[in-house]
Amino acid sequence: xxxxxxxxxxxxxxxxxxxxxxxxxxxxxxxxxxxxxxxxxxxxxxxxxxxxxxxxxxxxxxxxxxxxxxxxxxxxxxxxxxxxxxxxxxxxxxxxxxxxxxxxxxxxxxxxxxxxxxxxxxxxxxxxxxxxxxxxxxxxxxxxxxxxxxxxxxxxxxxxxxxxxxxxxxxxxxxxxxxxxxxxxxxxxxxxxxxxxxxxxxxxxxxxxxxxxxxxxxxxxxxxxxxxxxxxxxxxxxxxxxxxxxxxxxxxxxxxxxxxxxxxxxxxxxxxxxxxxxxxxxxxxxxxxxxxxxxxxxxxxxxxxxxxxxxxxxxxxxxxxxxxxxxxxxxxxxxxxxxxxxxxxxxxxxxxxxxxxxxxxxxxxxxxxxxxxxxxxxxxxxxxxxxxxxxxxxxxxxxxxxxxxxxxxxxxxxxxxxxxxxxxxxxxxxxxxxxxxxxxxxxxxxxxxxxxxxxxxxxxxxxxxxxxxxxxxxxxxxxxxxxxxxxxxxxxxxxxxxxxxxxxxxxxxxxxxxxxxxxxxxxxxxxxxxxxxxxxxxxxxxxxxxxxxxxxxxxxxxxxxxxxxxxxxxxxxxxxxxxxxxxxxxxxxxxxxxxxxxxxxxxxxxxxxxxxxxxxxxxxxxxxxxxxxxxxxxxxxxxxxxxxxxxxxxxxxxxxxxxxxxxxxxxxxxxxxxxxxxxxxxxxxxxxxxxxxx
Ligand SMILES: [Zn+2]
Numbered sequence: 001x002x003x004x005x006x007x008x009x010x011x012x013x014x015x016x017x018x019x020x021x022x023x024x025x026x027x028x029x030x031x032x033x034x035x036x037x038x039x040x041x042x043x044x045x046x047x048x049x050x051x052x053x054x055x056x057x058x059x060x061x062x063x064x065x066x067x068x069x070x071x072x073x074x075x076x077x078x079x080x081x082x083x084x085x086x087x088x089x090x091x092x093x094x095x096x097x098x099x100x101x102x103x104x105x106x107x108x109x110x111x112x113x114x115x116x117x118x119x120x121x122x123x124x125x126x127x128x129x130x131x132x133x134x135x136x137x138x139x140x141x142x143x144x145x146x147x148x149x150x151x152x153x154x155x156x157x158x159x160x161x162x163x164x165x166x167x168x169x170x171x172x173x174x175x176x177x178x179x180x181x182x183x184x185x186x187x188x189x190x191x192x193x194x195x196x197x198x199x200x201x202x203x204x205x206x207x208x209x210x211x212x213x214x215x216x217x218x219x220x221x222x223x224x225x226x227x228x229x230x231x232x233x234x235x236x237x238x239x240x241x242x243x244x245x246x247x248x249x250x251x252x253x254x255x256x257x258x259x260x261x262x263x264x265x266x267x268x269x270x271x272x273x274x275x276x277x278x279x280x281x282x283x284x285x286x287x288x289x290x291x292x293x294x295x296x297x298x299x300x301x302x303x304x305x306x307x308x309x310x311x312x313x314x315x316x317x318x319x320x321x322x323x324x325x326x327x328x329x330x331x332x333x334x335x336x337x338x339x340x341x342x343x344x345x346x347x348x349x350x351x352x353x354x355x356x357x358x359x360x361x362x363x364x365x366x367x368x369x370x371x372x373x374x375x376x377x378x379x380x381x382x383x384x385x386x387x388x389x390x391x392x393x394x395x396x397x398x399x400x401x402x403x404x405x406x407x408x409x410x411x412x413x414x415x416x417x418x419x420x421x422x423x424x425x426x427x428x429x430x431x432x433x434x435x436x437x438x439x440x441x442x443x444x445x446x447x448x449x450x451x452x453x454x455x456x457x458x459x460x461x462x463x464x465x466x467x468x469x470x471x472x473x474x475x476x477x478x479x480x481x482x483x484x485x486x487x488x489x490x491x492x493x494x495x496x497x498x499x500x501x502x503x504x505x506x507x508x509x510x511x512x513x514x515x516x517x518x519x520x521x522x523x524x525x526x527x528x529x530x531x532x533x534x535x536x537x538x539x540x541x542x543x544x545x546x547x548x549x550x551x552x553x554x555x556x557x558x559x560x561x562x563x564x565x566x567x568x569x570x571x572x573x574x575x576x577x578x579x580x581x582x583x584x585x586x587x588x589x590x591x592x593x594x595x596x597x598x599x600x601x602x603x604x605x606x607x608x609x610x611x612x613x614x615x616x617x618x619x620x621x622x623x624x625x626x627x628x629x630x631x632x633x634x635x636x637x638x639x640x641x642x643x644x645x646x647x648x649x650x651x652x653x654x655x656x657x658x659x660x661x662x663x664x665x666x667x668x669x670x671x672x673x674x675x676x677x678x679x680x681x682x683x684x685x686x687x688x689x690x691x692x693x694x
Pocket of ligand 1: 340341342343344345364366378
């Protein structure tokens, strides 16, 4: 159809002053290779542009989407480039073969149409030239877009239905996991390669014994058993390659029902996300499209498969998820937000009980789990990190920051108002057109009924368009202009001032505190070497780096402080061991674990640090035993003891009730009172005076 024959009249100088964009697209690589005819036709459009008055330097070709599938414009830079050029008003005309397929997705297409209408850009395809600013042309173009999307849909659903029917009968020939193969009659059999099938048999037997995928991976690594898998890349993509078992591979094998001889279809659903990327979602068994048990030979029975699933589920529940989990009750502030600075994986969390308190430890175990290694990638005590982050937050949320945020908001609001104005102009234009249609209708001669009907229909249509434009406008306005009034501003500022006190309030639950953190912090990357570096990314896009000293290991934290050891060393010079604990406690000194010091502590510390005991110290200083002294003085040990008790000899206690002596001045023995046999020593309780009773 050639509705726009007087096409050249649509081309005005304003169009010719801008460039012409030729958009070349083929939707699959095969089309690119085979369908050169259509490519040729696309380039013929260029000649038409030349004939309409553009010069060849002005014609720009966008063909970088060659080989991209067309269901969405995400990942198709060419289409986005085109949209950008149109919206910047650089394009006078956009050309494309079957122009509606520029964008296979109707939403993309309408956006392009609207932009073309706003910027007065023409559209050219093999059928003719369109001005999207003119209602008729836009309607036609819109229809073309809708048709092509519908066509795509019908095509796809027919294909899909065929596949599904085949799948339900179990006749669909789909790719098999490694270890299974099709024979000449298209029946599924075990892999003829003995190494492959034997390895898989061993794999399932090992799982039967160990009941854990991680344990199987570890055992296979330890025994150096390689697992087969299909190479996904390269010229021979179904070639079997051998390598170390990974955790994800083990799980894939264990979850695959084909190894149990069952034909299953629809275990995952594919959906396109809002960003145009494909999302795969695993389906529970009862939602699979088709499941035929005992469809072919397998490595395990269906019952064993079911048991394995149960084991895996209960194993999985025992471990926390690798994804960002919801805030839980535990005290670790950054739970679920920590990334490993070494390998980029999300770090997991473990708590240690320490004196009635849970202290967090952030650890990266991805490599350990995936590759069966015995060591963590890195593991960092979390208490200091949590504390520093909390302090940083309390410092950062203050008046000034809120002011900046408000300024940014103001700027955004200004931009929104501008956008709002542009959208309003569109409504105004629709209103003007509706008005025009009304006037045309009212001026028509009532006798010319046919004309009147046409004009009335046109008027109605314009009114409908106006109504739609108005509604779109209102919706956009509501969405965009969330006004931040004075009241809000004040409330925000008060909150900022209160933040520090709210943060430190003990009644704030761990879960709430974590929620606050998640509102403000995107993630934290940890790297431990000589010190711990925390790179904190905030939601707003700013980031901060904290460097913390490496926390001491637990044994070191519990170690007796060196000054206590020194004090014990010094005290041993002057006091027997059993008195030292009391002296230290009187000084208010605590042990490494914060408990009062006991005799056992002192003895242990003395041994641990190799401190010489009191006996050795005294002997070194030349102090004598009672026996040695008695020999020297020619008297008895008993007499020596009496002398000490009377204060005639200077003695040093080294153990409770045991003494060493200074060598006395000569003649001291003569002062010793004569001891009578069976004499009793009487100590006065009031004066401590010593007498010998007869
Ligand atoms: Zn790591």
